[in-house]
Amino acid sequence: MNSWLILLNIAIGSLIGGFTNHVAIRMLFRPLRPWYIGNWRVPFTPGLIPSRRDEIARQMGRLVAEHLLTAEGVKRAITQGDMEKTLVYWLQDVSGKWMAEERTLRQLVRAAVPQVLDENGRWSESLRAPVARHWHSFVQRLLARHEDKQLRELLSDSGVQRLEASSGAFSELLLTRVRDYLHSPQGHQTLQTMVRSLLGGGGGMFGGFVGMFLGDDKVIGKLLPHLDELLQGKELHGRLEQFIRQEIDKLLDKRVGEVVAWIGAEQVEEWTDALFAKLEDQSLRLLDEPLSKLTQPIREPLLNEAIPRLARWLLDTVERNAERVFSSLPVSEIVTRQVEGFPIERIEQMVLGISGKEFRMITILGFVLGGMIGLVQGLLSMWLG
Incomplete structure (x- = not known):
């Protein structure tokens, strides 16, 4: 119990x-x-x-x-x-996958924001119109901001030197083109016209007398060697180079406002439209390129140089x-x-x-x-x- x-x-x-x-x-x-x-x-x-x-x-x-x-x-x-290494690895992985894409920019744009392209595959007017307005406004502001500056001030010293140094090459090229033209059939025809005008219309009695004994071909045959010698001579080359350099200096001393006024507002507007159209066509061509091709030139620098610096900058900022x-x-x-x-x-x-x-x-x-x-x-x- x-x-x-x-x-x-x-x-x-x-x-x-x-x-x-x-x-x-x-x-x-x-x-x-x-x-x-x-x-x-x-x-x-x-x-x-x-x-x-x-x-x-x-x-x-x-x-x-x-x-x-x-x-x-x-x-x-x-x-x-190891946060920096982890961040670098993650950024490289994401960027590498993105840059290896075989899809084109057009495909990505259509998937992300289809409304920016119209049915013809061009930029839609809702996007193009404001961009065009901003482009024209940017050009006008740029010209207005620099209208009192000389063209020389807008170029670097090395750019001015290269432009002035190009006068010699330009004069030589110009004389060479003139010689090539004179030896061409069109040049011969031009010389014949000038000789006939000289001997027949404006030569007087002497011109008529010379024309009786010398034909056009003989006159041109006598004239071309002298013209070649003149065009190949250093004196003409030097004078032409000096003239071109003087004109370049005059142009560089002009103010932007003067150049724009000389060109004309309508011509500037036309050039602005033409440049915008060229940029638009170039952007549309880029849309049809795969990302892997577009990013190929920057792939190695981006992965091996830019991303590590970006990761370091981000962590330093934090x-x-x-x-x-x-x-x-x-x-x-x-x-x-x-x-x-x-x-x-x-x-x-x-x-x-x-x-x-x-x-x-x-x-x-x-x-x-x-x-x-x-x-x-x-x-x-x-x-x-």
């Missing part, structure tokens, strides 16, 4: 210990809302975490802002970790501005709002998923301790009985 009493005490104590521990664990999260009997609220409802949810959110926000997500921590992660960013960023308030809006059920699942094994051990420990207390009570009952 005494043995059965001891076993009963052990069983009752074990059940009480395990059940109370299990209830205590559950009361951390449940019930989610307060229970009422009439106007009287049942004690310990809601559970500990739901009832202290606002305080927990504020404490977690303060913890994250003051100890976890700090400017010093970010700087330390940047300087001590490190320099970390204090200012974190001082203006309400980390504590953000974390507080996030925790306040987080469902209690998800918090319970998360905690149980992390500490479920330990909670089960606590429940088992309650059974064991309850059984041990029941055993002690049974033994004391027998000893005092």
